[in-house]
Amino acid sequence: MNALIVKGNIIYTKEMEQFEVFENSYLVSVDGKVVGIYKALPDAYSDMPIEDYGNRLIIPGFVDLHVHAPQYLQMGLGMNKQLLEWLTEYTFELEKKFKDLNFAQKAYEYFAEDLVASGTLRACVYATSSTAATEILFEILKEKGIGAYIGKVNMERNAPNSILESMEDSLEGTKYLIGKYKDEKLVKPILTPRFAPSCTQELLGELGKIANDYDVPVQSHLSETKREVEWVRELFPDAKNYLDLYGRSGLLKNAIMAHAIYLEEEEMMEAKERDVILIHCPDSNINLRSGIMPVREYLNRGLKITLGSDVAGGHRLAMNEAMVRAIQLSKLINIQSPEVEPLRVSEAFYMGTKAGGAFFGKTGSFEEGYFLDALVIEDHPLVAKLYSIEERLEKFLYTGNSQNICARYVEGKQI
Ligand SMILES: [Zn+2]
Incomplete structure (x- = not known):
């Protein structure tokens, strides 16, 4: 039996509304999957080695x-710009450099190091339009042992020529990466049309066919700023709205969409119907002054809301900071509209663990049958003495960083 037993103060969310807390307990997994949490270890596991983390979380x-x-390097730069200027002046200039594979290797290692240190054990990642550089990113994240979807970015217009590709090259590179990595256990390909304005209707349609033929998921941007929504309307006058454009291209079968700030009534209905996962990226939305996602309204409508760092619109990889920023933004909405409840800590935590984890199968929770992806958190002994498990987690989310994370497990294996 390939078992892992970790002991400590276990806390996670099964539902958004509340934390599940197991003080000083054993979390047992077999073949990478949780079998149970016990106050006293059952006899069946008594011979197994135990990793005892004492009073840690x-x-x-x-x-x-x-x-x-690729944008990891520009994190914290150009933060006085708005989206479209920022892309042109900073992002596209940087993404060009990834054609140099030496540069790509170093830059992606730098990124991956911090990603794992920050406690992110599953991620949906954009690379650049360079197929060869994207391949390097696959290899680096495989080596790190975390779970990821990685997308070569498809773009054929509205950016400098140096990062654009012909439709044929873009599709060919995409299919090559799918062929090479589709059956990987942890790091898999995802279709990544950058955002609608980077693509023609034809390219979107071809990607839709690939999504269907190869059964590959899709990630893109949706309704991030008002100007972008206007632009999409001009570029694609036949589409009913922004989301419909992706839908009519066959790209919403298994899709995650970042931002989704300015959705129309019909888009909200379609997102729900098609089970589209929407990704709230609070830091990015503040930095680029894009807007505020009406998270509470979306949750009340039953939409699936998760979290993203959106580095480098966001300026931190740490997802505990994204959780906190989501709560803070919801409080700003609450100041303006007191009837709209701000997010609770458990709700933000759920969005950044179980809700997002669902895209990778059963991850992000410690319920039976879930993959054991875990972080061990060490806080100050005085804090540990004074406060409850739930309070200690809240404090870590608000004030902690990678230095508080003393162990990381993916599918029951320490990485
Ligand atoms: Zn983005």
């Missing part, structure tokens, strides 16, 4: 559903 690994690996 054991929580599910963080899940980042939206992050741009």
